[in-house]
Amino acid sequence: MADKKKLVSEITSMDVDFAQWYTDIVKKAEMIDYSSVKGCVIMRPYAQALWENIQKTLDGMFKETGHENVAMPLFIPESLLLKEADHVEGFAPECAWVTHGGSEKLEERLCVRPTSETLFCEHYAKIVRSWRDLPKLYNQWCSVVRWEKTTRPFLRSREFWWQEGHTVHATEEEAREETMRMLGIYATFCEDYLAIPVLKGQKTDKERFAGAEDTYTIEAMMHDGKALQSGTSHYFGDGFARAFNMQFTDKNNTLQYMYQTSWGVSTRLIGAIIMTHGDNEGLVLPPKIAPFQLVVIPVAAHKPGVIDKATELYEMLKQAGIRTKIDVTDNSPGWKFAEYEMKGFPLRLEVGPRDIENGQCVLVRRDNREKTVVKFEDLTTVVPKLLDEVQQALFDKALKNREEHTYVAHSLEDMKNILKEHTGFVKSMWCGDLACEEKVKEETGMPSRCMPFEQEHLDDVCPICGKPAKKMIVWGIAY
Numbered sequence: 495m496a497d498k499k500k501l502v503s504e505i506t507s508m509d510v511d512f513a514q515w516y517t518d519i520v521k522k523a524e525m526i527d528y529s530s531v532k533g534c535v536i537m538r539p540y541a542q543a544l545w546e547n548i549q550k551t552l553d554g555m556f557k558e559t560g561h562e563n564v565a566m567p568l569f570i571p572e573s574l575l576l577k578e579a580d581h582v583e584g585f586a587p588e589c590a591w592v593t594h595g596g597s598e599k600l601e602e603r604l605c606v607r608p609t610s611e612t613l614f615c616e617h618y619a620k621i622v623r624s625w626r627d628l629p630k631l632y633n634q635w636c637s638v639v640r641w642e643k644t645t646r647p648f649l650r651s652r653e654f655w656w657q658e659g660h661t662v663h664a665t666e667e668e669a670r671e672e673t674m675r676m677l678g679i680y681a682t683f684c685e686d687y688l689a690i691p692v693l694k695g696q697k698t699d700k701e702r703f704a705g706a707e708d709t710y711t712i713e714a715m716m717h718d719g720k721a722l723q724s725g726t727s728h729y730f731g732d733g734f735a736r737a738f739n740m741q742f743t744d745k746n747n748t749l750q751y752m753y754q755t756s757w758g759v760s761t762r763l764i765g766a767i768i769m770t771h772g773d774n775e776g777l778v779l780p781p782k783i784a785p786f787q788l789v790v791i792p793v794a795a796h797k798p799g800v801i802d803k804a805t806e807l808y809e810m811l812k813q814a815g816i817r818t819k820i821d822v823t824d825n826s827p828g829w830k831f832a833e834y835e836m837k838g839f840p841l842r843l844e845v846g847p848r849d850i851e852n853g854q855c856v857l858v859r860r861d862n863r864e865k866t867v868v869k870f871e872d873l874t875t876v877v878p879k880l881l882d883e884v885q886q887a888l889f890d891k892a893l894k895n896r897e898e899h900t901y902v903a904h905s906l907e908d909m910k911n912i913l914k915e916h917t918g919f920v921k922s923m924w925c926g927d928l929a930c931e932e933k934v935k936e937e938t939g940m941p942s943r944c945m946p947f948e949q950e951h952l953d954d955v956c957p958i959c960g961k962p963a964k965k966m967i968v969w970g971i972a973y
Contacts, residue, residue: 507774512718517647519768523777523837526647533645533652537761540837541648543785545655545761549635551687551783552657552759555679561631561659566613569604574612578737581611584704588640590652606639611705611730611756614660615738622752625664625744629672633659648765649722649973656760662752664744666731669753673729676757677710680725688763689780689888690714690770691896692724693919693968695944700931703756707731713943713968715896716769719917721943721970724766727757765973770892771861777838778861780888781881788877789834790820793827793846803850807843807873814874816881835860840884841877861887905957909938909969919943919970923963925956933958940969 504522508515520526525541537545553563569592575582585608592604607613618630637655645651659676663669677694684690692712702709706728714724732751734740740752771778781787788811792804801822808820819839821830827844834842838860845855857866857876861884868876899918903909909920920940924930935941945965956963 505774505776508717508772513646515772515774516765516769519772519776520647525764531652533642535647535651537655540785541761541764544764544767544779544783547783547785548687548763549657552679552683553633553635555683556633556657556659559631559675559679561633561661564632564634565636566607566610566617566634568607570607570610570612572603572605574616575605577612577615578705578734581705581734585609585640588642590639590641607636608638608640609756609758610634610636610638610658611660611734612738614756615734615740615754618662618752619738619740622662622740622742624742628664628742628752629661629668631659631661631672633657646765646973648761648768650762654760654762656758658758659756661755662735662740663754664742664750664752666753669731669755670729673708673710673727673755673757676755677712677725677727680727680757680759681712684712684714684724684763684766685889687780687782688767688770689782689885689892690724690766691889691893693944693946694948695946695968697726697944698928698931698942698967700928701942703728705730705733706756707733711944713919713970714766714770715892715899715919715970716766716973717772717895718769719899719971721919721972722762722766722769723943723972724763725757725759728755730754730756769973771888772838775832776836778888779838779840781840781885784838784840785817786819786839787817787881788819788841788843789830789839790818790843790845791827791830791834792820792822793844793849795822795824797847799850800845800847804845807845807855807870811843811873811877814877816877840881843873859884861891902952903957903969904953906934906937908957909934909940913938913940913971917971919968921950921952921966921968922957923951923953923955924965924967925959925961926964927956927959927961930956930958934969938969940971943968943970943972 505518506514524538527536590606635657637653639653642650681692681694684692692714697709708729710727712725714722735751741749744750790804790808792800811818840860842858849855854869901912901920903920903922945967949966
């Protein structure tokens with residue numbers, strides 16, 4: 495227990511300083527290291543394994559819907575980036591530029607990609623000729639660079655890893671269907687695999703992606719009540735197509751412009767997992783996405799037969815398809831318990847001499863520390879059941895947190911009063927005017943999060959200006 499207390503004491507309590515708690519977790523759980531470039535982090539093996547599980551699952555979902563992976567260049571010529579005015583204006587403050595190749599100054603600056611819309615547009619303009627070539631459903635997994643001023647591991651860094659989907663279609667209807675389909679895939683993934691409930695909705699004009707006609711989002715609430723934009727899907731219409739001359743011949747042999755979408759999620763999802771499910775002992779990982787679902791820990795490992803039995807159980811669970819690790823190092827059981835709690839392993843299996851005599855072992859859940867005594871022969875049945883229970887319990891707990899920290903405001907004063915005592919989502923009606931949206935942010939610090947698809951009628955008028963209300967909107971302090 496002393497070992498555990500020492501390890502846990504190195505983590506700041508989330509109730510004392512949530513930001514420091516987060517930093518402590520990502521460092522103590524060996525997820526990241528800081529590089530020599532400010533704002534850039536090293537993804538250590540454990541975080542990379544988590545990202546690979548996210549990537550593998552999402553990649554399968556994309557391919558089931560007909561998407562193909564491609565790889566675009568890292569560099570974007572300045573002239574190409576400048577072709578879509580709204581887009582370049584939105585990203586200009588964050589662009590990193592290459593001005594020299596070797597010792598020679600380049601004739602044209604090259605932008606290190608902050609996103610790849612312009613590269614895809616140039617490519618589609620070359621390869622699409624006829625309606626028979628459409629749709630093109632492309633995705634790429636890569637890193638991008640945005641020169642952020644304030645950085646935090648996973649949530650906001652100057653280089654980060656993500657996937658970006660870019661598709662083109664013959665009609666507006668098809669492109670809009672794609673935009674909503676991909677948002678639905680993101681929502682399903684977050685809820686079913688990450689155990690994170692999300693709000694699906696549309697961004698306001700102020701908050702939409704630079705160059706898009708419409709931006710849709712999934713918004714998650716973290717443990718501290720702050721919002722995290724966890725994925726976005728954008729409908730571009732034919733704006734980029736006109737800027738890049740992306741035309742095709744339709745069935746009537748008439749030239750038409752393509753309709754376009756883009757959508758993406760990033761390693762920010764790792765931050766979402768940490769801040770939604772973690773506790774003061776460390777990570778708590780959803781079983782469906784955890785690098786390891788169970789760790790086998792021999793107790794009194796020096797005694798005859800203990801290591802052998804632990805290894806036998808480890809092999810049995812691996813054969814049953816459980817992502818399993820065994821720790822036969824000479825560290826104490828107490829140290830191991832704390833270590834794998836810190837790393838968020840969903841289940842721990844303890845087996846010692848007395849357990850072997852009784853033909854059983856002990857399973858301990860990471861989320862609630864409940865212990866279950868299981869006969870050896872029942873393990874392959876009980877473990878999957880417990881993993882499902884942990885997965886559901888994490889989702890239910892996160893949903894309860896969101897429901898308990900969602901408030902209704904009928905006036906600007908209501909919003910201010912709510913924020914004096916709480917952090918969370920604040921629902922209100924809205925007239926749709928930018929001036930009211932900006933006033934809420936200016937006076938409360940809350941930007942709009944989205945206009946949820948599931949609308950409620952809270953009032954007849956906008957609580958900011960008193961004009962007729964058009965939509966219910968959700969506000970919140972965001973990461």
